[in-house]
Amino acid sequence: QITLKESGPTLVKPTQTLTLTCTFSGFSLSTSGMSVGWIRQPPGKALEWLALIYWNDDKRYRPSLKNRLTITKDSSKNQVVLTMTDMDPVDTATYYCAHSLGLRNYYFDYWGQGTLVTVSS
């Protein structure tokens, strides 16, 4: 059974760096074809894909946020970490991590419960 859970601060100040950890079980991110993505959802708004890391450490970022995002993995700890620099109130959202399969036609079949991050001074 695949499970994922996000953890990190619930409140960050503007200009600070956000670090979120996704701890998962039920699969290995060392296995060919596996990947983990981060998706966010501002309150009352749509889902927005942020980043994806593949089993081979290949990484993809949303172009508009690429300069602010870093995604890394620690396969031995079953964790994926997302950092986002220079946080702004518009970054207030629920952040989800999710498991996916495939290279381009991937979909997110298992999701974490999400963690609400508020950006405010």
Add this chain to the structure above:
Amino acid sequence: QSVLTQRPSMSGAPGQRVTISCTGSSSNIGAGYDVHWYQQLPGTAPKLLMYGNSNRPSGVPDRFSGSKSGTSASLAITGLQAEDEADYYCQSYDSGLSGSIFGEGTKLTVL
């Protein structure tokens, strides 16, 4: 800008059939990339409802079906039930983003 367009809201009476559409472009759906659908109940994480255009994950009722044609995709729900009231999102790959793209979401209300 890469966008998957969905109607913001739809409604239907119990037992009816509704179809939620998702319109993309030549850089995503029209390029042949698969479309996937998610259901998000209030206050919960999205749940995979349909993958690879028309495949249902285990546990998803066959009242739900998906299709794709050209630059658009559709999710059909037959025999609408109160529990189907949720937000529905389509998702595909976009070559311009070199990453995933979600639709704007459709809020389905069961009257």
